[in-house]
Amino acid sequence: MPRQVFMLPDLGEGLTEAELVNWLVKVGDQVRVDQPVAEVETAKSLVEVPSPYAGTVAVLHGAAGETIDVGKPLISVDAEGAPAAETYRTEERAGAKPPAVEVGEAADSGSGNVLIGYGTSGGHGAGRRTRKPRRASAGPQVRTTAEPAPAGPRRAPLVVSPLVRKLARDGGLRIEQIQGSGRDGLVLRRDVEAALAGSAAPEAAPAAETASARPAAAAGAAGETDPRSGLRIASRTPMRGVRKAVAEAMSRSRTEIPEATVWVDVDATALLELRAQLKQRDPDNTPGLLAFIARFVLAGLARYPELNSRIEDGEIVAFDGVNLGFAAQTERGLLVPSIRGADRLSARQLDAEIRRLAAVARDGKASPAELTSGTFTLNNYGVFGVDGSAAIINYPEAAILGVGRIIDRPWVVGGELAVRKVTELVLAFDHRICDGGTAGGFLRYVADAIENPGSVLADL
Missing domain, CATH: 3.30.559.10 (Chloramphenicol acetyltransferase-like domain)
Known part of the structure; x- marks a missing residue:
């Protein structure tokens, strides 16, 4: 069975991270398309994130309380078949319009739940939804990525966030010409900003500098002395979420x-x-x-x-x-x-x-x-x-x-x-x-x- 990796989606709020509140499944569980697998807290609400894959849960990438960056792995599933969001994955990778889905195609592969932006085949189709400029989306937008495809003559760029694509487009850049510094070549906002500034893309962040490491670093700051007041610092609490x-x-x-x-x-x-x-x-x-x-x-x-x-x-x-x-x-x-x-x-x-x-x-x-x-x-x-x-x-x-x-x-x-x-x-x-x-x-x-x-x- 192919293993599919579902990345934390861009939830349509202009955010770059979310806090993992609770897992709704565990390793070994069978999941179906559109079944909620996790609860994440964003700056605006608590959101249930559904799976675009059906199969067996293989890996849960993170623990409750951790902050996960958008575009980083959320859950891996040993899939039973092609995911309902496959055409949308292709569109997100290449920035191209997804192919049309024939009426009745994969009729039983999804519920039609459009909570996560791409829609499944249960009546809503897999077409991309258009976002109006400067308007907040009424619902979360999901971006998914499977295991990296083998390199070919022209490798499609990995792009998770529509904000990154828009930033490049507004700056007159072609996204496929930008070298991504994220995992597996993921193009991040900092890569586009570096390209716009005419400098080389920044190096990827060290692997140790993950969302789970940040809270530990913050906790380690407790006990140091504040140079301004001379008092001992009791704790440092990152501002996040609401x-x-x-x-x-x-x-x-x-x-x-x-x-x-x-x-x-x-x-x-x-x-x-x-x-x-x-x-x-x-x-x-x-x-x-x-x-x-x-x-x-x-x-x-x-x-x-x-x-x-x-x-x-x-x-x-x-x-x-x-x-x-x-x-x-x-x-x-x-x-x-x-x-x-x-x-x-x-x-x-x-x-x-x-x-x-x-x-x-x-x-x-x-x-x-x-x-x-x-x-x-x-x-x-x-x-x-x-x-x-x-x-x-x-x-x-x-x-x-x-x-x-x-x-x-x-x-x-x-x-x-x-x-x-x-x-x-x-x-x-x-x-x-x-x-x-x-x-x-x-x-x-x-x-x-x-x-x-x-x-x-x-x-x-």
Whole structure:
């Protein structure tokens, strides 16, 4: 039986590595095409990686907790026959369009699962999917490689990442003319960059410098003395996964977006009373406060659509609809799943989606599309017991609205002092897209809706 080596795929998120969380198979197990064999954690989600081969598991390349580079071996399978992704493997090696697959060909070799980019023959075909420029893919993209083919008169280049191909194409280079420094001649990004710079391709990294060796090296740094503070270093923890992605996004937001902030204190007493009345009538079907506020936010964005846009290549891109993101704190860090088409949903429907997506995010099952498709973000940091926050815009969006805790505070009502339920709304916005008049108008609209929810809900 031929042994097929399945490389860790490019998961379609512009990432170069992923952490191996858990193996779903063991050596000696029989696997079928499209059967999940491992769980890997990327910067955006926990992803099950399915096998493009059917056969017997021969080698598991790595242990749980290790970080594996894209394009490095993930699993080896003693295959029973030709893999469903063979035509796609040929396309990835040569950069050529894969041959068409006849209808009904290998009808029982796959399930049609298109999670991994090439599709199997169970109804979706093996054709390559086209990626739009500058758009995140809605699903992982898999690249596979079998054992190296014997050298011929013209050896096709090994290319795993479409980003590498695009970098070479944009630089006017032919990928087959670039000497790869990766395993088996794999062309890496550094090879293309070196070629563009007119220098020789860098030497391949030493074999000992693997993903599994990096954590050990980091741990070995513990105990040394920090020259700046003079204190002993207790540990060094590499930034990766969600924490690394959050750090990069926040840094880019602060660097590229000239943000401004406006805020207002709001009397939420009427909203709390309205919800209490609804809960008495229908205790099992009453939306949460965040769903009501979300509904008011969506109504405000309909009046001030500038805040539901982004800047892209020197243009302001406006959207027909709102994908409302909301910040969710999980064990893996802060995630922002988004409710697609939120502007078309009622408060009850919004509440259901908020609960569903929050649960999915906490379980690490949110898809990259659910975590990257937002156009405006709502952040309820009041759950942490704080009143306000100078929020950072969720790049590349144009604004983020934060809601603080609701507490008893003295408030003037009808010329007399009273105790009311008060919260603080904070809006951070991209000052390139709009000015204070638009931001203030939106914030005041949402505040008025919270203070007089009945009149606003009647128009929604």
